[in-house]
Amino acid sequence: MSVQIIKKQDQAKGAFDFGRILENKPLGFPHEGGVTKPVSNLFYWAHAWSDTGGLIGEHPHQGFEIMSYVIDGTISHYDNKMAAWKNLSKGDAQLIKSGNGITHAEKLLPGAHIFQIWFDPNLSNSLKIPANYTDVPADSFPVVTENGLTKKVVVGENSPLNLDSEGVEIAEYRMGVGNFSIPTAKDSTYGLYVVSGELQVGGQPALSDDYLISKDADEISFEAQKDVVVFVVKINNEVSYRTYAQSQGIA
Incomplete structure (x- = not known):
């Protein structure tokens, strides 16, 4: 990764x-x-x-x-x-x-x-x-919680918000202290904005307002050292x- x-x-x-x-x-x-x-x-x-x-x-x-x-x-x-x-x-x-x-x-x-x-x-x-x-409104977006990771789907499966731009998915993740991973797709790039909290990613710290970029990975793994909110945008590397x-x- x-x-x-x-x-x-x-x-x-x-x-x-x-x-x-x-x-x-x-x-x-x-x-x-x-x-x-x-x-x-x-x-x-x-x-x-x-x-x-x-x-x-x-x-x-x-x-x-x-x-x-x-x-x-x-x-x-x-x-x-x-x-x-x-x-x-x-x-x-x-x-x-x-x-x-x-x-x-x-x-x-x-x-x-x-x-x-x-x-x-x-x-x-x-x-x-x-x-x-x-x-x-906020309560119209689907929310899924699994293994301590809460995902709010802003654009994607079952969301009422639909873009014409190809391949876009957007989610807000919330988590407590611990180790977590977000599954990702090949041929895609992910932008992650740390809204609040503190992460360790690959031994590097990521703090509030830092921006992370991951490309062509199978997953993004990190350690949350405080309660963390991360906003994630997925796009296709190529569009038609x-x-x-x-x-x-x-x-």
Whole structure:
């Protein structure tokens, strides 16, 4: 098993609303200086938070599928399809299929933390389709517990959240102290964000906000040294279409 650990300090950073919203980006935009690049149809991944509350003003998106997941607290979302603000709370998720164009805005209430992750569903097709979005409450996602490892399926088997982007699976894992393994698939890459806690992976420490990358492995094994929450995104190494990142020479 080979796992690359991208420490928090080596990831891209961002800010909105005069620093009221801060971002840690395991996979930032190419100009932002992080060490990682888009992989297959996984294009962008940010962890955003606000201690005081802050606003990301209305802005446009096209083509990409944008999934937001509330790690903690509450956010409020506006888009020009609904033309109203709607709250999302801890454990809720939203999928925007931005299609041929949508504008939206987000407020992070004090103490809110979210992931926002972008996937490429084949822009040559998606740019021709009207935009839409789906909100899914936390209690709608399937949860499975086995051998002390609790898995919440955000995208995958029996989840109500469906992406057009090929091969994507997303899960949140929770575990106590002990040794654990997550089964993985060949011909796939896994990105793991340590939301909280402390791991040992291959003799290396992985702390909160560290990002782990595993490719073409049978499983990912680790030792949880504190109660741990890990958010995991699985993608296929190859998809059936030319991705935006490939077309721009940034994959």
